[in-house]
Amino acid sequence: MRDFPSCFGESGVQVSDASSNSSKTSQNLVTCIYSTHLCGTSCMISITWSKNIMGQCLSIGVDDSNNQSLCKVDIKPWLFSKRKGSKSTEADNTKVDVFWDLSNAKFGSGPEPVEGFYVAVLFDFHIVLLLGDLLKEAYRKTNAGPPPHNATFIAKKEHIFGKKIYCTKAQFCDRGQAHDLMIECETIGLKDPCLVIRVDKKRVMVVKRLLWKFRGNQTILVDGLPVEVFWDVHNWLFDSSMGNAVFMFQTCASNEKSLMWGSSQMLTEPQLWRLGFSLILYAWKSE
Structure with a gap:
């Protein structure tokens, strides 16, 4: 960011x-920024989609209101694997879980999927950001219900x-x-x-x-x-x-x-x- x-x-x-x-060769990427809350304080989640010769990549970062990085999750190219899965980490003593399923994702001319996928970010087992159109699959996989307030889309960077x-x-x-x-x-x-x-x-x-x-x-x-x-x-x-x-x-x-x-x-x-x-x-x- x-x-x-x-x-x-x-x-x-x-x-x-x-x-x-x-x-x-490194400029085929799109970054989207979302505003949400972590432990009652505002923070920003960056979702970066990129593409290289090995396949699609996904990077998720969480920054606090002072632009200091709290955590980052990188999902490497999934040309042969990792099209679906989950990762866990911690940010400011809060558990952060990322679930994704891009096994049937469809892409346009850019690196950002347009349909057939989901990406979910959870803070302490509560969904704070949910992207994609496979909502039922995301709720079932994460065992979590719809968020009371989904994160707000505030910025996008694109080449x-x-x-x-x-x-x-x-x-x-x-x-x-x-x-x-x-x-x-x-x-x-x-x-x-x-x-x-x-x-x-x-x-x-x-x-x-x-x-x-x-x-x-x-x-x-x-x-x-x-x-x-x-x-x-x-x-x-x-x-x-x-x-x-x-x-x-x-x-x-x-x-x-x-x-x-x-x-x-x-x-x-x-x-x-x-x-x-x-x-x-x-x-x-x-x-």
């Missing part, structure tokens, strides 16, 4: 990307690839509607490149004179809610060896938005998550 963008400046957004020096058009599915709030998100930007051979963002094929944002506005922010409306879009396409325009641009879609109340870019203070990740839902996209140009 520590490589999420977290630095906002007065004249736009300076988005740090700790992954920019990684090889592209996307393209030459001119970059597409993904976007959910801008917990349990919100899924939208088709498209980022268009042609930078090769153009004196005046332009950035276009579409939601469900509808054009919601256009940035002209991109050579001068390679970093910035702008508000769009999605489902009637304001969503602040931050972009940093410096590498696309001026450093092709790096290759990636960074976009963040942030939902928050209007009084909180002014706090974010009205000052030059650094915001920690827990502070950032409390402002609303964050979708961070690392957009890589394909060869």
